[in-house]
Amino acid sequence: MKRQPARRFQDLIVWQKAHQFVLSVYRYTANFPKTEKYGLTSQFRRAAISIPANIAEGFKKKSSPDKARFFNIAQGSLEECRYYLILSHDLDYGENSAIQQEIQEVSKLLQAYISSILAPGS
Template sequence: MRSPATRFEDLVVWQKAHQFVLAAYRLSWTFPRTEAYGLSSQFRRAAVSVAANIAEGFKKRGTEDKLRFYNIAQGSLEESRYYLILTMDLDYGDVSKLIPLLEEVSKLLEAYSRTIRNSDS
């Protein structure tokens, strides 16, 4: 059995979210220059928000406070999902590696949130 996480970096959900951020940056580097302040910036901000909100929620003491940050992370993940669709539709790059990673982060985040919610019952 795993010992409880003592730092947000110990969370598998954060580790996967961080991998998603890195992949989002790598993909957005290939976007046209005209997207520097558009899609590139928005996509990066949303991806970073996922990992950052997981990190911030980790040290919150109350269950409701923790879950609020994890819910914001889930919202940013869905925003990122849209940016992947847009990237694909604009033919700006290959999103095939990012979609499964986004799905994995989403499932892990949902499971982690459920565990937090149930531990308060």
């Protein structure tokens, strides 16, 4: 049985997981020191938001290279978040192993989605 293609970006599992990651980042950064409000908290949240936002934008692009470009931008934002998790841990801003697992899952799904888009005959 062949799966129906997604009709909306919200149907994509990779977008759903990326959105959940954003919600986790908001919960995690809510406990950061107030001095980080315009620093790490803001940067981390913006980078996290960029992941599902670029997935959503790329979803409606017509050509595979255009789609892949937006998903690659999402990958860049994901790696930025990966660094912010390292920094947050090193600054003792809270336990983040669960959120690290979330980012790993999003990373794998995003890579698989890009690979399927760029596969010959897709």
